[in-house]
């Protein structure tokens with residue numbers, strides 16, 4: 448018997464195997480899924496913030512595969528196998544309320560989740576053919592990042608999650624964390640993202656400029672993080688931190704509206720949730736305020752060291768960069784470095 452994988456399924460199965468989602472090593476079952484959504488933990492009580500689930504893409508198999516060992520197929524290739532422990536039908540509407548705080552389909556994570564097949568399966572996958580992304584230049588496994596960290600002699604490493612090209616606020620956060628830590632892992636997520644986000648190629652091209660022309664040679668580890676985006680805001684910030692701990696990060700940067708989208712979460716809700724669960728995660732959170740440009744201070748600052756009023760400040764965000772590109776507006780230097788702006792175009796938005 449065999450089941451078909453989407454690229455996201457394949458990616459998640461491979462990540463489970465190489466320790467990206469540790470302590471999770473299997474696709475969650477119905478009890479885990481509910482327990483994660485409602486209580487931030489696996490059914491055995493271990494802290495876990497987001498469910499790594501496996502949809503069953505051929506619903507005709509739902510009555511046949513429980514307890515079976517089945518092949519995992521990606522694009523006509525047998526890439527692995529899984530012993531199916533449970534086939535279940537999740538209550539997606541209810542789960543959305545807990546996971547995303549809404550079931551509004553204008554939320555891209557909700558829309559993606561509700562569009563998943565009716566049945567999910569649980570079990571531990573074995574992948575014996577690595578996905579093609581694992582051979583890409585900027586792919587590193589958790590073990591490879593940890594090896595690089597130790598080779599460079601870093602005692603501390605800050606994890607930086609992003610799904611954007613670097614603008615001035617990102618740069619401020621990265622430089623701030625380098626004042627605290629020996630090194631930084633710049634780890635852009637390049638799995639499933641909503642339409643309108645930046646392509647993988649644009650992110651690589653833009654970061655190459657920042658890293659090779661501005662940052663010291665040895666302080667930055669740049670690698671791509673292949674995993675789908677949930678846009679689950681504060682909850683996803685905890686997940687992103689847990690994952691980066693598996694890559695050897697000792698610190699994790701949480702900025703303004705981390706993993707949020709379209710005003711669904713409060714700007715610093717992720718800071719609040721990170722503080723609440725900090726003891727359960729063996730990583731230090733760098734809870735940094737959102738940088739903006741102040742016309743009076745004439746620099747990128749935050750409300751921790753600038754006293755000026757709203758009318759003097761200019762917001763810096765990935766959304767404003769994307770909007771400027773779409774509208775052919777020239778971008779000011781305080782928003783994005785011109786060297787980076789010059790290599791971006793509309794074609795870079797997916």
Ligand SMILES: [Zn+2]
Nearest residue numbers: 741744753755
């Ligand atoms: Zn100011």
